[in-house]
Amino acid sequence: MIVTGAGHGIGVQIARQAAADGYRVGVLDIDAEAADQIARSLPDAVPLMASSADASAVEAALNAFGTPDAWVNNAGIVRFGPLVDHSEQEWRSVVEVNLTGTFVGGRSVARRLIAEGRKGSIVNIASINGIAPGPNSGAYSPTKAAVIQLTRQMAIEWGPTGIRVNSVAPGIIDDGMSTPVLADPHVRATRSARTPSRRLGTAADIAKAVLWLCSEDAEYVNGHNLVVDGGVVSTVLAGMPRPASIDGIDRG
Template identity: 60%
Template sequence: MTKSALITGAAKGLGAEIARSAAADGYRVALLDLDPLVLETASSIPGATGFVGTTTDAEFVDGVLDNFGTPDAVVNNAGIVRFGPLLDQALDQWRSVVDVNLTGTFIVARAVAKRLVAAGRRGAIVNITSMNGVMPGPNAGAYGSTKSGVSLLTKQMAVEWGPLGIRVNAIAPGLIDAGMSEPIYADPQIRALREARVPAGRLGRADDIARAVLWLLSDASEYITGEEILVDGGVTVSVIAGLPRPQSVDAVGVNPAAARPSNKEQ
């Protein structure tokens, strides 16, 4: 039987790539986005349906599910960022980021989970978090806190819904040259500086994220739930490795003449 998937924030960027990959993988897909461009994006994907509206409106989300049917898979990808120092962050900006990133994810996931449970069906959910939810980024306002919140929510849902047959995992993208980060990488100097910090040697692409998402939705990962996978080319694990050390210390073990026994760590 054909599986179906709902992808939020799918008008463009990572969501559109995830929707295209899911369709190529055989899913019947629904694309949901605030931006009417989603209708155009959906029309370019075989068998896809586009829905215009916000994930933060529970009634609208229910209407989408009434229309499309209950999907086997959900990708909570809709997200926004409002950059700026915390000291100057307007409260309405803070609240909008919390509302879309955290509350919107909850609304969509719960609406689908309720219907899956009522129908006695299994399902898989992937929430898109961020490297910024693992460690703070520059002037990222509420963004990192909401992604961190989604990360914990992912585990909470996995624990509560695992026995009901629903797996819930998260993908945390790193430095991705697509979507909301396009303006960042349009600056060649910033681009080069950031690229140099990636152990894998390049910025991430939308298809890097889509492949990881599709794998977590598939039965190939059927024993994995409550996990968050960083898809960041090694950026987050390279912080200490990027720190300089005095040459005298670094020489230990390299030049036996200069070597002295040491148990010291970095």
């Protein structure tokens, strides 16, 4: 299994869980030092320095590792700020990593699996922001919505060849890019309290979902977006006021 963006955050845990499940793991990251360090901490892992959005670098990584049975498009970035102040450069860099990177990696591995007549599994890491846009996160939410749709398109085109493609949409995860946001104790406590499962998510919650999607147990799951968020994205209407005749109803 190759995991992109596995040098930090959620990707590290996906790589760890994959190694624990017996996979030989490719730890792909643009941060060579981090990829190296994580690969060294795992039993059978290979560091792969590449930008997931650079087709020739991804090809070089695949040449070094060999064609994997599973590929996880996890690398992603966010640039916070109001949309009116978002520069084209910020917009393009987020589109490049989150969307183009997901396409490039998926296409490279699919080409090889198809040429070799092998089955495989691709998991794209989306976000609940792809369902419910988060304010002041620029291109992030639109790219994650596109990742969910790209996943479906990959699934319908590659399903007949034996490649399954699914996405995982993490909620509020106490790791990675959310770390600075959750450093504020009020934000942290409020987000946890407003989550139906009454806790923040962990990288392990996401890793377990990814590994399940790659497993034989999920062999008929294809083109699915698996939301792993403790119920957060379903709470949209819970904050809307309703008349006492509904909320004050005596249900016995």
